Amino acid sequence: MTTAYEAIIGLEVHAQLLTTSKLFCGCSTAFGAPPNSNICPVCTGQPGALPVLNQRAVEFAIRAGLALHCRIAPVSLFARKNYFYPDLPKGYQISQYDQPLCLGGHLDISCDGEAKRITILRIHMEEDAGKSTHDIGQATTSHVDLNRACVPLIEIVSGPDLRSPQEAGQYLRALRAILMYLHICDGNMEEGSLRCDANISIRPKGSTVFGTRTELKNLNSFRFLERALAYEIERQIDVVSAGGTVVQETLLWDEKRGRTLSMRSKEEAHDYRYFPDPDLPPLVVDDAMIGAIRAALPELPEAKMARYTGEFGLSAYDARVLTSEKALATFFEHAVTAHRAPKKIANWITTELLGRLNARGESFESLRITPPQLAGLVALVDEGTISGKMAKQVFDTMYATGEAPQAIIAREGLSQVSDSAALETMIDELLATQSAQVAAYRQGKTNLFGFFVGQIMKKTAGRANPALVNALLRKKLEEE
Amino acid sequence: MATITAETLQHIAALARLGLSPAQCAHYAEECAHILAFVEQLNGVDTTGITPMDHADHLETVWREDRLAPSTQADAILEGAPEREHRFFIVPQVIA
DSSP states (O other), X not given: XXXXXXXXXXXXXXXXXXXXXXXXXXXXXXXXXOTTOXXXXXXXXXXXXXXXXXXXXXXXHHHHHXXXXXXXXSEEOOEEEEOOOTTOTTSEEXXXXXXXXXXXXXXXXXXTTEEEEEEEEEXXXXXXXXXXXXXXXXXXXXXXXXXXXXXXXXXXXXXXXXXXXXXXXXXXXXHHHHHHHTTSXXXXXXXXXXXXXXXXXXXXXXXXXXXXOEEEEOOOSHHHHHHHHHHHHHHHHHHHHTTOOOOOOEEEEETTXXXXXXXXXXXXXXXXXXXXXXXXXXXXXXXXXHHHHHHTOOOOHHHHHHHHHHTSOOOHHHHHHHHSSHHHHHHHHHHHHHSOOHHHHHHIIXXXXXXXXXXXXXOGGGXXXXXXXXXXXXXXXXXXXXXHHHHHHHHHXXXXXXXXXXXXXXXXXXXXXXXXXXXXXXXXXXXXXXXHHHHHHHTTOGGGHHHHHHHHHHHTTTOBOHHHHHHHHHHHHHHO | OOOOOHHHHHHHHHHTTOOOOHHHHHHHHHHHHHHHHHHHGGGGSOOTTOOOOOXXXXXXXXXXXXXXXXXXXXXXXXXXXXXXXXXXXXXXXXXX
């Protein structure tokens, strides 16, 4: 980006709530069921069918609101958003409009080591639409599956506070982590459990007015989001630099072609004629309900970070990495429970474990090492059974096979020689055969010490406990 | 009295997926103007101190427990579709 302009970005994130049944009926929300098997008169909009609100969906939405420091509205309203599309059976989507459930919160993100507070304007509840597929069968037809229709969603709307594709990416990562910590969304972007649209405009740096914005849709991975935003910022700057004006429109990101495409929707499409849904009474939540949900909130990344740096003495960096995903934090905590060496365990996770996962492009879910196994490995080093160098070798095998460290050490004969009597005999033999070097050492050539250590390591094929060898050698060399 | 232009009426008709002839358009524009005039009487009412009404009845939230009540009518709903294939509803192509 040229430095003359800055980007103004706001994200609208849709998160599918992890309920068992749909928002307004008892149909299953399971992903991957045969087409149109989880449908009923309510979610297909049959005449006379009436929606009844899923309590857990509301509780989940409030959880998100509290975790993002929002005010929970004691009374909110469901409204009809009217438009025609084949995957919207009722001809309207039940959503919330001018009176949403959650208002005015924030999310703190870290970008290039600096903390930044991003405003959350609102969180509202709504039902999902069905799914249309356009590329199977004849070119003149589309296929519609209504299994997803009426699945509960929350839409989380940020303020126009993000200034770069990287910040937008950090915001989405932090938001996804919180939703997963809260157990209200599985965060699976591939399956569409988490979807992201962006509003974006540019303005000359220093200006305080907003430029004309475009809306980017279909940003369903972190990579797509950052690439699409970078492309769109460049495109808008090119338009303005050439003396043109940005047109307000909805754009689709085309990942294959690496560019945004205009959706050329009719202008009528944006006139949704919202009105309160007469089938659903106002949503009233009382203080007791909000209090109970607040009391049951799990520890969130921010609080965990503070605890890791305080109680465990981890660096801010390690604490941030370990709390970035719930699964990672849980792994770390389980390992520390098994062997209380938090700094060492954190180090193993952030360098060896994540290093391998990243290098191989593997996900944390596919990991074969368990927390007690990693804790066991660290304990074996701490007890002197194996050296740090051997531990890395053992770790490689653990990573590949999921075997316990003790089993690997036993099989490969890796355990460190920590038997001081055996080492003492070995040292005595060595010193007896190297009388010239011993004499030289005793006359002040102390840098020969490394030579003696090397000889013992060679004899034991690297398995001697280095600390013990050092201590014994020093004692022997200095005593006579 | 409120008036509704032919353009406004066409716009509303398009949103509702209704095709109107110019004659029908003129007819409904006049009818709609009458309805608006009727509703406009409400603007004359003093509503100071009255909470805006969201609903006609006074129900509060009706909750449903998050429990499966699997539908037994999925197949019947599918059979009602004019066109279907492999359990999908078939509709005219939406995106070219």
